[in-house]
Amino acid sequence: MYIADEKRYDRMYYRHVGKWGLKLPPVSLGMWQNFSFTDSFENMENMCHTAFDNGIIHFDLANNYGDPYNGAAEENFGKILSRGLGKYRDELCISTKAGYDMWPGPYGSKNGSRKYLTASLDQSLKRMKLDYVDIFYHHIYDPETPLEEVALALDNAVKQGKALYVGVSNYNAQQTKEIKKIFDELKTPFIINQPSYSMLNRWIEEDGLKDFACENGLGLAVFSPLAQGMLTDKYIGTEPGASKRPWMKNQPDEQTVEKLKKLNDIAAERGQKLSQMALSWVLRDGKVTTVLIGASRPEQIVENAQAVFKTDFSDEEIKKIDEIIR
Template identity: 55%
Template sequence: MTYRADPARYDTMQYRRSGRSGLKLPLVSLGLWQNFGGTRDYPSAMEILGHAFDAGITHFDLANNYGPPAGSAEELFGQVMARDFRPYRDEMIVSTKAGYGMWPGPYGDFGSRKYLLASLDQSLSRMGLDYVDIFYSHRYDAETPLEETMGALAHAVRSGKALYVGVSSYPEKQTREAYRILKEMGVATTIHQPSYSILNRWIEDDGTIDACDELGIGIIAFSPLAQGVLSGKYNRGDKAGTRADAQNSSLRQSHVEPNVLEAVENLEEIARSRGQSMVQLALSWVLRRKEVTSALIGVRNLEQLKDNLGVLNNLDLDDDEIRRIDEATKNGLMQLHPNPTGWLR
């Protein structure tokens, strides 16, 4: 059966402007990082993606290396676009990134012009698109002049292969410099995609969030649930099929230290007092900041997507609740921040 979007899809979602650009994103965006790879079949993918679009999620976030295996998430999204989403392309924001290893040899990694532009062409081919709405430098590359990396982003815009460009996991100093270089090239830095959550506040600590506000750069927070830790499932020992699985390396030991899990336990009472799930409390906290345009979620099934969307029913946090959250987590914050090569530690 051919997919037909719900006529009421814009009735409940809220949208925020990305910095001082003309681009608006839904408060909740859907990322295809680890749940839409080679093991995901088309019907289950379409069930999630279709429900998301029907709920007003217009932004779908990918990267060249999303899978596993690398490239498979873009391939699957390309199938969805060709079979079901094509009539709605102009209602959607599709983003992709390049910056991590994709192919052998010296030209398939980091931030060179050669790699970024070749990768963008490959991403467009996998998704069957003429352009992406946002193209990101996925991480700062200290070995490549920033002028070269930003020049590649500017070229992507001028060639019509990307409408907007941004950076991901760039610290405050490099964010400012990227903005300056792109501005001199006549291209705006529309958006920054950093990790940000109740337990991971590095963009507050190093001033990145303040720099984005000052420069008019929007922020879309990835891992707002701290790789699922803020759902509370790891406290319950529910690790099957999650990022705590032994064969999945994306979850760091620092995410599940006893002090971190104790902080999550402390937050559960606050969530209950608000009539929210832990997931919804975590998203409310990220979205409390006016600088944050959107929270980028990842889900394995439809039930998780519906839980995430429930945040729209109770977004506001008062000063006392924020104080209680700070108190509950003061001994459980993850000391994560990008180092000069873009890795979080």
Template identity: 50%
Template sequence: MYQAATDRYQTMQYNRVGDSGLKLSAIGLGLWNNFGSVDPLANQKAIIHQAFDLGITYFDLANNYGPEPGSAETNFGQIMAHDMKPYRDEMVIASKAGYVMWPGPYGNWGSRKSIIASADQSLQRTGLDYFDIFYSHRPDPETPSEETALALDQLVRSGKALYIGLSNYSSVQVKKMAAIFKEMKTPFIIDQPRYNMFNRQIETDLLPELAAEHKGAVGFSSLCQGLLTNKYLNGVPENSRANKSTIPFLHPAQVEQTLATVRALNELAQTRSQSLAQMALAWNLRQPTMASVLIGASRPAQVVNNVQALDHLDFTDDELAKIETILAAQTPIDWQAK
């Protein structure tokens, strides 16, 4: 029977989400990859146990995570029931609805029908009574914002969620939704955008908007799907995700464009006595609005390595300037490339 490490809260950093009462572990565990029906359950358990032992309390799911879609929630539910149930009140567990999940017109996007049904299914798969945070995974261009907001508000009022979040929304869309939530007194506290050294669009508009609204952020794709690790320092390995992935920017030709930048960043990380991944995570967390950054992991050792980023979060002005110079020389990545 799993027993959590008694010293799990001694070194983790916890950051307040905007002006809410909630704090998140500075590193959160994302279950987008490696937690599906095709992945060994024993390894999933080991990763979650290691994360919790290191003080990670934020666990991030979505209805469609797998593969197969839904299987990440099902597997997480099994691990919760068998190992983590005594620690439920120490965990912040999130899920989302908005991407395609089941056939027909109701298993996708942000209608009231889809949001409520998806949340109910997610609770059933995980075996939870409620989610700490429930997100609209993406804006629906055909559903009024008020309808999506009212559906999310209903989840809170019916006890199925404690807080509400948005993901993949623009700054304009966040501002509009925030005004609706404010009028209804819905506890909307957080937005989840993509953010890393290679993808910084949110710095100019979304992060300032979140700060103005007193909301927090949790960043995903924190290591750009492995580009900001040592995985590709010597080129594209044959068995790497870049050779298997359908994600456009992980196409081998795109990865090759980043190698000079990745190597220069790695050299700077070494002068800081950090791995490239550790420096990249620390750099993400320099943003005051960023309450947490999500990591993925295929084995427990990766969790250990990434959490060590918290040992050195400070940057000198010279280091930040060097990072800007290195990134300025990078050929812009075509995020839609095939």
């Protein structure tokens, strides 16, 4: 039976989610990849235990994560909880999401209807064998469903005790502003947005979402902080366009590879790997609450967790990085 490391909280610090009382570690474990039935369960369990032993208390899932069918990641995580990690439930922040295609027919397709969101959360709780999740997100904006309906569905999840807090994912600044107004009227604990963000993907700065969240007491949990693996040393010295991950939509071209090499030089001067510096950069100004990292082995989690202790950048470093990635 798993017994957590007694020194786990000596290895991490925590940030408030916006203005709210909930705190998250600056690095959280995302289960988008490598938690399928086609992956090694022993490795999944070791990754979760390693994360928790290093003070990473936030585990992020979604209803559609997993292979060969949607929900596999939640089922595997439920098994990991039942085999020992679950006895620490009150120390864990578990989040899940709903919004993408899940089951046949109009009620299971990509949407934000009250029927879909309610059914999906019930399914997620059953898969993980939980009474509630800490954060329940609407996974993607649905132009065919009124925001009032989305907000009421999420608010109802809180009122039913099936979620403690709610959030949105892949919403831009204007969409976030509009749904926040409804949540404020309902007095729903709407605390966080989960957008993509990295050195190579700065849309939340250009859109204004990053500043809006900070100014309005919302947290940001960003996914793909390593640009789906591009901001690692994997491609440095390899042929442009090469990929060990066929599911990746983005492939580094020759120009991007040159940028990666220059960024890697700066990272080396800071005593970091490129992946570590990329995470530190996302966390640099305190406006991002946590970065959601993916991992294929426990050692990657330990390595990337160190990035949270080196988020200070000199003006010269910021200038050099901006010149490379702009």
